[in-house]
Amino acid sequence: xxxxxxxxxxxxxxxxxxxxxxxxxxxxxxxxxxxxxxxxxxxxxxxxxxxxxxxxxxxxxxxxxxxxxxxxxxxxxxxxxxxxxxxxxxxxxxxxxxxxxxxxxxxxxxxxxxxxxxxxxxxxxxxxxxxxxxxxxxxxxxxxxxxxxxxxxxxxxxxxxxxxxxxxxxxxxxxxxxxxxxxxxxxxxxxxxxxxxxxxxxxxxxxxxxxxxx
Numbered sequence: 373x374x375x376x377x378x379x380x381x382x383x384x385x386x387x388x389x390x391x392x393x394x395x396x397x398x399x400x401x402x403x404x405x406x407x408x409x410x411x412x413x414x415x416x417x418x419x420x421x422x423x424x425x426x427x428x429x430x431x432x433x434x435x436x437x438x439x440x441x442x443x444x445x446x447x448x449x450x451x452x453x454x455x456x457x458x459x460x461x462x463x464x465x466x467x468x469x470x471x472x473x474x475x476x477x478x479x480x481x482x483x484x485x486x487x488x489x490x491x492x493x494x495x496x497x498x499x500x501x502x503x504x505x506x507x508x509x510x511x512x513x514x515x516x517x518x519x520x521x522x523x524x525x526x527x528x529x530x531x532x533x534x535x536x537x538x539x540x541x542x543x544x545x546x547x548x549x550x551x552x553x554x555x556x557x558x559x560x561x562x563x564x565x566x567x568x569x570x571x572x573x574x575x576x577x578x579x580x581x582x583x584x585x586x
Contacts, residue, residue, distance in 0.1 A: 475513065
């Protein structure tokens with residue numbers, strides 16, 4: 373159910389003017405209150421499957437362009453916003469209130485209001501300020517682990533034929549014994565041809581044992 377006054381706030385002044393700043397801030401707060409519970413019900417009860425949406429995320433993106441992660445954040449923050457509704461009318465955003473989610477869950481609404489007022493008295497209503505206020509008020513707030521950077525696979529150095537074959541020695545042999553150098557080149561070509569055949573067989577069938585081709 374849409375909270376009483378929400379539609380009126382969205383419409384703005386009856387004379388036709390847009391909502392003022394206070395009304396706009398109230399709309400944001402009301403949205404967080406209004407959206408959290410319906411999103412929670414849809415997420416937990418999964419009625420979206422009746423409409424052939426495979427996931428909560430797919431349903432949200434199709435309905436209003438919101439991802440599952442975004443809606444989950446609104447679900448988590450709704451109890452905090454509800455606890456603060458009686459003490460503030462300012463615009464509430466999800467991120468600064470994150471530290472108070474654990475405070476509300478473990479200690480209740482009054483603890484949330486205590487932390488909010490402490491952060492406001494310190495002049496810091498940011499996420500860091502909320503966390504510091506919660507600690508000053510004696511509440512333990514878990515620190516969210518920073519996401520680990522994506523692993524970057526090690527880059528293999530570009531190999532050159534001279535890194536594997538002693539071509540320098542073969543070139544020096546040309547000056548001393550061209551015939552032997554030619555014979556070694558032909559043997560090397562044969563070995564490389566067989567190796568190439570083995571590698572091609574392994575690429576086509578990974579179960580092929582090296583050296584079984586040909």
